[in-house]
Amino acid sequence: MRPERFGALLYHFGTRRLSFLKSPVLLTVLQRLGDSPTARVACETAGVGVAELPAFRTALATLAASDMIRERT
Amino acid sequence: MTVLPLVEQFQYGLDAPICLTWELTYACNLSCVHCLSSSGRRDPRELSTMECKAVIDELERMQVFYVNIGGGEPTVRPDFWELVDYVTAHHVGVKFSTNGIKITPVVAERLAASDYVDVQISLDGATEDVNDAVRGPGSYRTALRAMENLHTAGFRGFKVSVVVTRQNAGQLDVFKAIADRFGAQLRLTRLRPSGRGADVWDELHPTAAQQRDLYDWLLAHGEDVLTGDSFFHLAAYGDALPGLNLCGAGRVVCLIDPVGDVYACPFAIHENFLAGNIRNPGGFTRVWRESELFTDLRRPQTGGACTSCSAFDSCRGGCMAAKFFTGLPLDGPDPECVKGHGAAALSAVESKPKPSLDHSHRKPVPVTIGMRRPDRACDTGPLAGFTP
Numbered sequence: 001m002r003p004e005r006f007g008a009l010l011y012h013f014g015t016r017r018l019s020f021l022k023s024p025v026l027l028t029v030l031q032r033l034g035d036s037p038t039a040r041v042a043c044e045t046a047g048v049g050v051a052e053l054p055a056f057r058t059a060l061a062t063l064a065a066s067d068m069i070r071e072r073t
Numbered sequence: 074m075t076v077l078p079l080v081e082q083f084q085y086g087l088d089a090p091i092c093l094t095w096e097l098t099y100a101c102n103l104s105c106v107h108c109l110s111s112s113g114r115r116d117p118r119e120l121s122t123m124e125c126k127a128v129i130d131e132l133e134r135m136q137v138f139y140v141n142i143g144g145g146e147p148t149v150r151p152d153f154w155e156l157v158d159y160v161t162a163h164h165v166g167v168k169f170s171t172n173g174i175k176i177t178p179v180v181a182e183r184l185a186a187s188d189y190v191d192v193q194i195s196l197d198g199a200t201e202d203v204n205d206a207v208r209g210p211g212s213y214r215t216a217l218r219a220m221e222n223l224h225t226a227g228f229r230g231f232k233v234s235v236v237v238t239r240q241n242a243g244q245l246d247v248f249k250a251i252a253d254r255f256g257a258q259l260r261l262t263r264l265r266p267s268g269r270g271a272d273v274w275d276e277l278h279p280t281a282a283q284q285r286d287l288y289d290w291l292l293a294h295g296e297d298v299l300t301g302d303s304f305f306h307l308a309a310y311g312d313a314l315p316g317l318n319l320c321g322a323g324r325v326v327c328l329i330d331p332v333g334d335v336y337a338c339p340f341a342i343h344e345n346f347l348a349g350n351i352r353n354p355g356g357f358t359r360v361w362r363e364s365e366l367f368t369d370l371r372r373p374q375t376g377g378a379c380t381s382c383s384a385f386d387s388c389r390g391g392c393m394a395a396k397f398f399t400g401l402p403l404d405g406p407d408p409e410c411v412k413g414h415g416a417a418a419l420s421a422v423e424s425k426p427k428p429s430l431d432h433s434h435r436k437p438v439p440v441t442i443g444m445r446r447p448d449r450a451c452d453t454g455p456l457a458g459f460t461p
Contacts, residue, residue, distance in 0.1 A: 002089070002136045006082045009091065011138035013166050013189055018091065018138065 003027060010068050019068055026059055033069065083317065086324045086371035089135035090361065094339040095329045097125070097153065098145040099432035103172055105197070105208045107236060107277060110330070110342055111268040112145040113434035118332040122152045124352070128329065129156070131357050132165050139166030141193075143339070145331065145432075148175035154183075161189035168193055170234060172212060173219025181219075181226035193232040193260065194219050199247035203240050207277070217251075224255040232299065234260045239276070242283040245290050249298070260299040261291070265340040266398040266408070269433065271425065274399065281416075284409060285310070306391035306407045309384035320393055323348065323370035327361065335360045337370060340394035344429040377404025384412060391415075400425035 002009045007021035008030075021027050028046040029039075036042035043056050063069045100115035101108075120128070132140065140160060147153055148171050160167045168191035176184075176192070184190055196216045198204025204213040223231050233252040235241065241248075245261070252259040266274035279287060288307040291298060291314050302316035317325075322338035329335055333351040336342055348367050349360035361367065376382075379390045390396075391407020399408040400422035406414035 002138075004082075004087060009087075009138070011091075011166070013139075016139075016166065016168075016191060 001027070001030065010063075012066070012068055015067060017066060019063065019066060021059075023059075026056065029056060029060075030063075030069070083319060083321065083325050084371070084373070086367065088362065089137055090327055091137070091321075091325045092139045092141060093132075093137060093327050093329060094141045094143060095128075096143050096145060096331050096339075097147040097156070098150050098331050100149050101144055101146040101172075102149065102174055103146065103209045103212055104434050105212075105269070106273045107197075107207060107238075107264060107268075107270040108433075109265060109268045109270055109340055110143075110145065111428060111431045111433050114432045115145075116332055116432060120331065120333050120351075122155065124333065125152070125156050126159055128333075128351055128357060129160050129163055129165065131351075132160075133163040135358060135361075137165055139168060141339075142167060142169035144170075146172055146174060157190060161187060167191065168232070170195060171219070172208070173216045176219035176222050178222050178226065181222035181228060184223065185226040185228035191231065192223065192228065193234045194223075194257075195234050195236075196248070196251070197236050197238065198241050199244035199251060203244065206240065207238065220251075220255045220257065223257075229256045231255075231257045232260045233257045234262065236264050237261050237279055237287060238264055239279050239283060242279045242287060245287070249294070258297075258299060260301065261287075261304075262301050263303040263392070263395075265392070265394055267340040267394055268342060268428065271398050271428065278409065281411075281413070284411065288314070288411075303392075306388045306395075306409060307411060309388040309411045311387075313387065318387070319389060320391075322346075322393055323367040327367075329357065335364070337366060338394060340392070341397065342428075342430055343397070343426060345397065345426070346394075375404055377402065379404070379406055379414075382406075382412065382414070397426060 007023045008027040010019040010021065025046055025048060029042050029048065032042040032046055033039060036045065039060055043053060048056050060069065096110055098115055098119055099110060099112045101112040104113055147169055157167055166189050170193040173194050184192055194216050196204060197207045198213065201213040235248050249259050264270060264274065264278050284307060288310050291300065291304065292312060296315050300314060300316060304314055305316065305318040308314060308318050322341065327335055327337060328339045329351060330342065335348045335351060335357065337346040337348065348364035351357045351360065376385050376390055379385050391410060393403055395408050396403055396405065399419060401408055401418050406418055408415040408419055
């Protein structure tokens, strides 16, 4: 994950796919995912408002679908 | 979450390339008539193993995601495998392009075991006659044997890389069948008039009708077939092809050549596109971030004669290198402009730039195509595998 002015670039070495985070807030959410009990908490502590949660849910689901993030095991 | 579109972001450049092409050597066992880097003979100033490792350390610090290693034939460097291991140990992905000469069963086993290494086998004809006319006698069999070895070793998803020419444009389905047979992925790229390609471009570049068929074929195959974003000039037909559809030269990609010179893109080995050398103080990082050429490329570009064209937002004037090496102005149409503006502009070209480097073999080249003019002296695609 490489921070950029517009958000960040993500590269998956297994699938060789590149993804874009078009929001610096989404980058903060991702950085907090590992240490947060739930994705919702990661969003809240990153400053995502309630109204924006559905958009972030969709973004995280997209990243999960491309294996950029994974459910904790 | 509204920010500038990515295309706009990328036009102003990134602090580090997403990926870059690194040609490790000009030495090559083949003498392909369209070689972008006019490769053949090894350059005595070639970067040493230690210098290469220092570059890799820098790429790791800059968080470059992967390097496309090419040449020449990179695998002929005696330290090639050592360097590949060094790159992957430093968390940079590798894809290397090869004609397959060194891909023995043992090497294939090794490659199949690594997640960080991808391989791209060059093939410019789906049949032996079409391929060997461009790449030289025996090269088709060498490539097919390498594919067989990779397949047998269990390497899935390696790339079969094809430069689309007038002679092979009708073979796209056969290329796809070859890639499928070996569990590989087909990658099609554009013939550039760079290096020795300048000498054969007139005879080898696809006709207008072939370009249209290619575009339809690519649209029909979507992301199954990679293009390294190299056909973005075809977006002017209507729908954009998968990829970023922009020229990333000096903005998101670049080329490091065997002697450490940094060029704006792999298709622009010419002093006009030389940004600096990694041997100078500040190394690659300084060239990427501060060179005059790259700073200039990241300024808003004018479309010149193309600005008034309805397709300009799609094709953005096409490929800088293709224009330069065919003698066209950089702010005019691409020589293969789908609206036909390039063909018209080409008829008015009086002189083309002379190549500034040539490492071609000096002995007669054993090809039968006979297209090289004696009076003139070169993934993959830079954005291969790229999904925005």
